[in-house]
Amino acid sequence: MAYRVAIVGATGAVGRELLKILAERKFPVSEVIALASPRSVGQQVSFGDDQVLKIRNLETYDFTGTDIALFSPGAAISAIHAPRAAEQGCVVIDNTSQFRMEPGVPLVVPEVNPQALARFRKRNIIANPNCSTIQxxxxxxxxxxxAKVKRVVVSTYQSVSGAGKEGMDELFNQTKGSFVHDMPTVEQFTKPIAFNVIPHIDKFVEDGATKEEWKMSVETRKILDPDIQLIATCVRVPVFIGHAEAVHVEFENPITVAQATAALKKAPGISVFDKREDAGYITPVDAAGDDEVFISRLRRDPTVPHGLAFWCVADNLRKGAALNAVQIAEELHAQGLLKKPAG
Known part of the structure; x- marks a missing residue:
């Protein structure tokens, strides 16, 4: 059984990663359609080792007969075209923030809540969580x-690829310019990102948090448990690929470091690398290009009755976006939730 799959936003960083991962994981496709805005029509993108796809116009594309669409074009574009695709019978897996908190739209990480996929037919749309939330x-x-998570305090160290190709270009240009005494041009971020850290991702909301921090809180509750309390501080750092998080967790029940380590090592999608020595931990450079969520620096938090702290790293373009979307498609296929392929 093979499917017609559309990649929406195929010229972007996540879109290209979607194409790469679909080919790597040999998802059963009969045809892959690369879609983007009218200005990108005619450009070419690679699929696998030997296929080149020409970009087609998203605005005029008819999704009838397309089985699955993996969307990553930006929330405003998804708001227009994802419902249209869903109404035309195509299953939409959306990487943007547009539908994540809407009732009737499952917010899914396959290693965590695959059972939520059973509800997707109400809207024919499945949401991919925020990159920092996924890991x-x-x-x-x-x-x-x-041991039942009660409260989480997390600080993130998020790479510029979370802001797309433009964010990566800005870091590159500012870094290069610093060596020839060029004044940094600030466009994608609120302050210079080269040799700096910026405690501001997305817009501010009423309580003083940023929307990125709000997303981590509400998405974690929707995916994992509505009773979890979470506060986040999200920081942009001068790293090209890979998000890191310093996580402090308070549990309702007793838990030891040994118990936590054993549970993490058995869990799907996780790699524990924690040697308690120089370089005995994973950094974003180490994680780039890998599919796992890496855990290091696992230790007891003595400031609460049942507490642990750990360091968590993942490739935000893969597990934080494209890989998770492809895994959702794989899970739909494995659970038999997809209709017989069109055509």
């Missing part, structure tokens, strides 16, 4: 099952 809930799930 966090993958790490929290086995610990929550073991």
């Amino acid at each position: 966090l809930v993958v790490a929290l799930k086995p610990l929550h099952d073991l």
